[in-house]
Amino acid sequence: MATGWVWSERYMWHDTGTAGGPLPVSRWVEPMTHVESPDTKRRFANLVAASGLLEQLTVLAPRPATVAELTRVHRRSYVAGIERQAASGGGNLGGGTPFGEFSYEIALLAAGGAITAVEAVVGGTVDNAYALVRPPGHHATPEHGRGFCLFNNIAVAARHAQAALGVGRVAIVDWDVHHGNGTQDTFADDESVLAISIHQDGVYPPGSGAVSDVGTIVNVPLPAGSGEGAYRAAFADVVEPALDRFAPDLILVACGFDANGFDPLARQMLSSESFRWMTGRVRAAAERHCDGRLVLVHEGGYSPFAVPFCGLAVVEELSGLRTGVEDPYLPIVENYGGGRLLPHQADAVAKAQRNDTSWASSS
Numbered sequence: 001m002a003t004g005w006v007w008s009e010r011y012m013w014h015d016t017g018t019a020g021g022p023l024p025v026s027r028w029v030e031p032m033t034h035v036e037s038p039d040t041k042r043r044f045a046n047l048v049a050a051s052g053l054l055e056q057l058t059v060l061a062p063r064p065a066t067v068a069e070l071t072r073v074h075r076r077s078y079v080a081g082i083e084r085q086a087a088s089g090g091g092n093l094g095g096g097t098p099f100g101e102f103s104y105e106i107a108l109l110a111a112g113g114a115i116t117a118v119e120a121v122v123g124g125t126v127d128n129a130y131a132l133v134r135p136p137g138h139h140a141t142p143e144h145g146r147g148f149c150l151f152n153n154i155a156v157a158a159r160h161a162q163a164a165l166g167v168g169r170v171a172i173v174d175w176d177v178h179h180g181n182g183t184q185d186t187f188a189d190d191e192s193v194l195a196i197s198i199h200q201d202g203v204y205p206p207g208s209g210a211v212s213d214v215g216t217i218v219n220v221p222l223p224a225g226s227g228e229g230a231y232r233a234a235f236a237d238v239v240e241p242a243l244d245r246f247a248p249d250l251i252l253v254a255c256g257f258d259a260n261g262f263d264p265l266a267r268q269m270l271s272s273e274s275f276r277w278m279t280g281r282v283r284a285a286a287e288r289h290c291d292g293r294l295v296l297v298h299e300g301g302y303s304p305f306a307v308p309f310c311g312l313a314v315v316e317e318l319s320g321l322r323t324g325v326e327d328p329y330l331p332i333v334e335n336y337g338g339g340r341l342l343p344h345q346a347d348a349v350a351k352a353q354r355n356d357t358s359w360a361s362s363s
Contacts, residue, residue, distance in 0.1 A: 003319040004120045004129030005057040006113045007045050011134040012038035014107070015090065015100025016148070022096045022265060034098070035265065036148040039304040040257075041134050047308040048315060051323040057315070058126050062113030062133070065156060070111060072159035073152055073186055075143050082107070082150060095146030095205075099135070107135055107150040114157035117295045122165045122250065128283065128294040128318050130255075132311075136299045138180040138254045139205065147178065147204060154254050154297045155186045158193060161250055168192060171248035173239060173282055174199070175231075176256025176299040177266040179209030179219070183254065188215045194246045198234050200224055200259070200266050201348070211352050218242050220352040222345060227269035228277070229341030231259075233349045235281050241353075243285045250293045251286045253279075257301030257310040261333040265302050271333040272306075276313035283318065294318070305329065 016036050020029030033039075048054050070079050085091030086104035093099070099107075110133040117129035137154055139147030154172060161167035172187075174180035174197040187193040194216045199209050201221035209219045220234045243251070257275065259268035279296070286294040296314065301307040309327040316322055 001128070001320045002058050002126040003315065004060045004117055004126035005048070005054065005315070006060045006062050006117050006129065006131040006133065008062050008109060008113065010106055010109055011132070012042050014103050014135050017098050017100070019096070035302050036135070038134070040301055040307040041132060041298065043304055044308045044311040045132055047312050047325070051312060051325045053312065053315060053319070053321060053323050056319060056321055060116050060120050060129065062109055062116045064105065064108035065111035065115055069115065069160055070151055070156060072163060073142055073155045074140070078143050082145070093145035093150070097145050097148055097150070099150060103135070103150065110135055110137065111151045111153045111156045114153040114295070114297045115160045117297070118157045118161050118250070118252070119165065121293050121295050122161060122167060127292050128286070129296070130315050130318060131295065131297045133298055137297070138174060138176060138183050138299050139178070140182040141185040148300070149182065152182045152186060154252050155183050157295070157297065158252055162192065167250045169194070169246060169248045170250050170252060171243055171246055172196065172252045172254060174254035175259065175278060176254055177259040177263065177268055178204040178256070178300060179221070180254055181205050181208040184213065184217055188217060191216050194218070194242065194248065196220070196239055196242055198222065198231065198239065200226070200268055203266055211355050218352070220349065222268070222348055224267040225269060225338055226345050227339040228271070228274040229339055230345040230349065231270065231274060231278065233341050233346060234352070235278065237349050237353045240281060240285060243289065247289050249290050250295070251282055251290060253282055253294070253296040254299045255296040255314065256299035257307045260301065260303060260306045260310055261336055262303040262306040262329065263301065265300070269333065269336060269338045271330050272309040272313040272327045273330060275310045276317045279314045279317040
């Protein structure tokens with residue numbers, strides 16, 4: 001199995017400045033590195049290389065997205081506004097989304113990296129691919145950026161697949177711990193795109209990701225403290241049945257690692273093996289429906305020591321290869337407890353299961 005790998009050191013030069021974690025510096029918030037920093041992504045890429053796995057992957061060089069490609073999703077005025085602010089030294093879109101002088105061109109390269117991965121998979125150069133891009137994208141709506149996101153990389157790639165590559169139905173599975181509000185807003189009225197989001201209920205954005213949202217939308221808001229048992233139930237009862245009914249021609253995954261048990265911005269309990277398992281399930285769905293065409297696009301994940309092992313597990317699963325690297329943090333997460341499905345978590349999955357057929361008759 002050929003697995004593509006999209007990565008550029010240039011992604012690490014996106015400048016988010018100083019902050020107090022996810023919040024701006026203020027009178028009593030001492031400056032430190034912004035939580036959306038290069039560390040997690042660079043350490044992920046370094047572990048893939050150090051493990052020897054990189055030598056077994058097909059390296060795909062990203063290219064910048066064009067303005068025409070971006071404006072299949074985003075308003076032209078929004079794109080121009082980011083370019084203008086960057087040219088004047090940088091800006092801030094609000095919601096914890098500062099950017100520097102060169103971040104516009106780097107954000108073009110991030111969206112283009114997602115496109116590069118999709119082109120390689122649809123064109124048959126590789127069977128599947130991982131795009132380790134930065135800045136992330138799934139909170140960016142057609143008109144607004146927020147939550148560290150400038151352009152919606154995965155939405156741009158989905159539209160490119162349809163407009164330029166002849167792909168019909170695209171399914172997007174978002175397992176970032178935060179709701180993919182930008183992706184939902186982009187495709188809420190589009191029956192050719194199924195947007196599934198499994199996220200921690202209520203954590204971010206506020207009021208977003210309700211189970212009752214309709215259209216080709218499936219939201220699975222899980223309670224804080226959910227572990228692998230809850231995610232397995234969500235896949236078995238909601239995610240995989242929705243994919244099977246929709247029968248996509250391409251599956252994209254918004255791959256955030258912030259549902260891991262060490263993340264500072266959420267309170268879920270997944271381990272690296274949980275992410276390996278979820279990757280196996282979407283890969284199996286892609287094999288059932290679209291000849292294995294599967295692309296994962298990097299989103300969040302803010303633990304610099306845990307994310308690399310979660311990421312390595314995902315890329316191993318995509319490629320069908322094992323490096324022999326063991327996750328030293330796995331026993332700690334497993335010893336936390338909370339891995340089994342609890343009654344209140346089962347209730348949340350059942351509620352999502354009852355609602356997720358609302359789009360089936362029209363699709």
